[in-house]
Amino acid sequence: MAATFVEEVIFEAIIDSLLIADKKSIEELTGNNGPLGTFSNKVMFAHALGLIGEEARSDLNIIRKIRNKAAHQMDPFSLSDQQMKDLTGNFTVRYYGIFPFEKKTLPDSPRDRYIETCEKIAMRLENSEPLFSGSKREPEVD
Numbered sequence: 001m002a003a004t005f006v007e008e009v010i011f012e013a014i015i016d017s018l019l020i021a022d023k024k025s026i027e028e029l030t031g032n033n034g035p036l037g038t039f040s041n042k043v044m045f046a047h048a049l050g051l052i053g054e055e056a057r058s059d060l061n062i063i064r065k066i067r068n069k070a071a072h073q074m075d076p077f078s079l080s081d082q083q084m085k086d087l088t089g090n091f092t093v094r095y096y097g098i099f100p101f102e103k104k105t106l107p108d109s110p111r112d113r114y115i116e117t118c119e120k121i122a123m124r125l126e127n128s129e130p131l132f133s134g135s136k137r138e139p140e141v142d
Contacts, residue, residue: 002118003067
């Protein structure tokens with residue numbers, strides 16, 4: 001569910017950037033064959049628009065891979081298996097902190113790392129805040 005939520009937030013940020021208001025145009029973008037019909041395409045598009053930088057793009061692709069594995073695996077799914085531990089260990093979320101008092105590190109649990117990464121990416125996009133260097137939304141520093 002966390003991945004679905006962050007996917008929806010990415011979609012909203014893209015639509016806001018494109019200034020599309022009519023429902024038909026939005027449905028054409030997100031339909032089965034639409035350019036924003038998949039999580040992968042939304043991530044690529046958000047990156048192309050400068051809504052996210054390279055590190056956020058990488059984290060979102062990890063989230064997408066985990067979600068797809070959970071959706072298509074016949075055996076019981078666990079974020080605690082080694083492959084999921086390895087994937088969640090590659091998150092770069094430590095730089096997503098919005099408030100100065102937030103920890104700059106991730107929790108030890110793969111499940112908690114996954115959820116926290118999804119939450120922090122979603123919060124930043126909802127607040128139109130930059131996600132790492134390379135984002136066009138990143139403020140310039142003199």
